[in-house]
Amino acid sequence: xxxxxxxxxxxxxxxxxxxxxxxxxxxxxxxxxxxxxxxxxxxxxxxxxxxxxxxxxxxxxxxxxxxxxxxxxxxxxxxxxxxxxxxxxxxxxxxxxxx
Numbered sequence: 001x002x003x004x005x006x007x008x009x010x011x012x013x014x015x016x017x018x019x020x021x022x023x024x025x026x027x028x029x030x031x032x033x034x035x036x037x038x039x040x041x042x043x044x045x046x047x048x049x050x051x052x053x054x055x056x057x058x059x060x061x062x063x064x065x066x067x068x069x070x071x072x073x074x075x076x077x078x079x080x081x082x083x084x085x086x087x088x089x090x091x092x093x094x095x096x097x098x099x
Contacts, residue, residue, distance in 0.1 A: 014041035
C-alpha cells in the first residue's frame with residue numbers, strides 16, 4: 001500500500017492509500033490496476049478540495065506507473081458522488097477511471 005499525504009503547517013490534512021494489483025488478461029499477460037483503498041480528509045479541512053487534490057495526485061501517480069485504470073469501492077452516498085464528480089464510472093461493483 002502506498003499512502004499519499006496532503007500536509008501543510010497545520011499538519012496532515014488527509015491521506016489516500018493506494019493498492020496495486022496485476023489483473024491477468026487471457027493471452028495478453030496482465031495489466032496494472034490501482035485501487036484507492038482509503039481516502040480520508042481531516043474533518044476540519046473538508047470542503048476545501050483537499051480530497052480532490054489527493055485523488056488527482058493518486059490518479060497522476062497511477063498514470064506515471066502505467067496503470068490502465070484506477071478503482072474505488074464505495075457505497076451509495078457522498079463518497080460515490082465524490083468519485084463520480086471526478087470522472088469515475090460504475091463498472092460491475094466498482095467505480096473506475098481509465099488511467
